[in-house]
Amino acid sequence: MKNARRIECPACGHRLMDKKEGAFGAVQVKCMKSKHVWEIELSKLSFKLIHGKLYRDDKESVS
Numbered sequence: 001m002k003n004a005r006r007i008e009c010p011a012c013g014h015r016l017m018d019k020k021e022g023a024f025g026a027v028q029v030k031c032m033k034s035k036h037v038w039e040i041e042l043s044k045l046s047f048k049l050i051h052g053k054l055y056r057d058d059k060e061s062v063s
């Protein structure tokens with residue numbers, strides 16, 4: 001597993017999955033801790049928030 005990279009939830013740091021070297025494509029994963037749903041582009045390790053809210057700089061009030 002030396003080529004596997006641990007991917008953590010950007011919001012809370014909970015482990016989402018392990019990425020193997022060379023993996024690519026977009027996956028959607030749900031954080032079991034903070035309930036955020038992320039779409040992760042594996043080749044770039046870019047995160048896009050699909051569901052859930054971030055706490056920092058959140059100008060919208062959530063009712």
Ligand SMILES: [Zn+2]
Binds near residue numbers: 009010012034035
């Ligand atoms: Zn999380």
